[in-house]
Amino acid sequence: FVSEFFAYYEDSEFSRWIIENGYKILYAPRSRLYHQHSATSSERSPLWNLLVNRSRNIYKYNGDYNELYNTNNHFEEYFKPDVPEVVYQELKSFSYNLKNRLQEDNDIVEKLKPIAIYNSYWNTKGGGESHALSFAKVLQKYETVYLISEEDFSIEELEKYYGIDLSNCRKLIETHMTSRFTKKFDIFINSTYQSNLVSKAKKSYYIVYFPQKNINEEVLKSYTFLYMNNYTKDWGFKYWGEEHQWDIVYPLGMLHTPDSEEIALNKKDKIILSVGRFFVGGHSKRQDVIAKAYKELCIENNFEMEGWKLVLIGSLDYSYTEHVKYVEKIKHILENTNYEIIVNSPRDVLNEYFRQAAIYIHASGFGTDAELEPEKIEHFGITPIEGMQHGCYPIVYDKGGPRETLEEVGIGSFFHTKEDLKNKILEQVQVDSDTDNQTSKKIIDSIENFITKNHPDNKVQELI
Structure with a gap:
């Protein structure tokens, strides 16, 4: 708001602020508000005339700060003999500060x-x-x-x-x-x-x-x-x-930093996890591709996949029909398999599945030409990192941000086709539990080093 108002027109300014900031002013006919008229100054008195005219000029400011200053200065000097000296000095100070501020950025509303x-x-x-x-x-x-x-x-x-x-x-x-x-x-x-x-x-x-x-x-x-x-x-x-x-x-x-020692001692379950918003178009997380690969593995490698479960977790905006249909499509693909789809999950449920899962898959960008439509490739990919924090073995599409992360961390697998994905999953489900636990510890240590090296807090502090 304009801090140089002394009295009057604040209600008009507040109403304008409400409208300019996208809010509405509603009339409540049953409400009662009692207002004592001219309590600040007697109506038509010299003080009243000075304050009202001065505030009106500020409220109607047209961009010419010299004109505003000179006009208000005229009123202040004209009514000076008839108003308290302390009020006169305060108004002069306000007007001087307002002129200096307007000379700097010419915006009547003071910067936040x-x-x-x-x-x-x-x-x-x-x-x-x-x-x-x-x-x-x-x-x-x-x-x-x-x-x-x-x-x-x-x-x-x-x-x-x-x-x-x-x-x-x-x-x-x-x-x-x-x-x-x-x-x-x-x-x-x-x-x-x-x-x-x-x-x-x-x-x-x-x-x-x-x-x-x-x-x-x-x-x-x-x-x-x-x-x-x-x-x-x-x-x-x-x-x-x-x-x-x-x-x-x-x-x-x-990132929520889990207890790495507790996770390292935690035995992983036969869970394949993927986390990401359910939507179509753009850089979709392509849970449908993961579902198809998993379904085919369950049919073609029934013995190896015995006891394994696919869990897909993500937010879903039910106001978009195409996104809801996308989830239904995935459910149809996964019929007669061991799977779970969790929509709009609380954070504690998500963290529990990160702790339990042995394998994490990220398929965003699958099937996209990375040179023609690079914006549809995963730009960074935070959920593979969260998975690795919990010791999940990462399998990611071989383009974009997730590939860059895994290359720097030095652990995990890439896939380019659905057959690649199936082979990478099969390799991991066949790993014995002792090797799996050792790999989880290595993954946790590697990703912690990556996070420590690249954590943004110090850079963000430098912004101010």
Whole structure:
């Protein structure tokens, strides 16, 4: 709000703020509000005239700060003999501060000044939103963090879903995001997938989940781009060139660190696990491919697959018919096999399956031409890392972020075709339990080293 109001027009300003931020003003005819008229100053008195005219000018500000200052200065001097000296001095101070502020950015509404993280899709609760909230989790220790979106969302639901504390975060709904709005913040972090919003904040950062082919030159100049790994960075360089500010911040800040010693002692069950949102199109997690490979193995290698179970866990938005039908398709594929599909699972249930599972599979990007449609390949892949934290043996599609991670960690298997996937699964189900336990310990140690080396918290702190 405009802090230089002294009295009057605050209710008008508040009403305008409500409308501009996407909220509604409702009339409640049965409510009763008692207002003492002219309690601040007597109506038509010199003080009343000064305050009302001064605040009206601020409320109607048209962009000419010299005109505003000179007009209000005229009223202040005209009524000076008839108002208390302390009020006169306070108003002069307010007007002087307002002029200086408007000379700097010419925005009548004072900057909020802390940190903003903009995301159009908080409600999807996906991996991108998790990565963005890892910034909020760290930065809220130093300043209030505003979580911004065009549509309403619940911070409480985000806290519950991701299991984090966002007590120093505030929700801000801006139905029409503009560059002018970003000027309100000292630090503006754009975490909206493939956004073309130009930032005017003092410091601006853009989280790159995957770069769009064409980007506005003004957008490219207004941010430091934070890639998630070398895979996204290499495509950014290919599409945008190398002449822009950039860094790599791995999306590891929201990982829940399990007790590695307890997990190492835990005997794995005959469970093949895959975790990911159920949806079609884009970089779908391709649970259907995993289901087909598993079904064929159960038929062709019945003896080896005896006692094994496939578990698919992921969020599902029931408002999208095509996504619901996709889950039904997977169930149909898996008929007459030992399987379980868990939708919108609580975190503790997911963690329990991570602890139990011996094999973790990630198939996002399967069947996609990685050169023609690289955006459909898994950009990073956090769930294979979570699986490895719990000692699961990872089998991932051989393109994109998961391959890069496994190559750096130095453990796990890749597949390119469905037959490859079946062979990799079969190799692991035939491993004896002693070897399996030794491998789990090695996986846990390797992924812990990877996380320690690439953990983002220190880099996020450097943003402020």
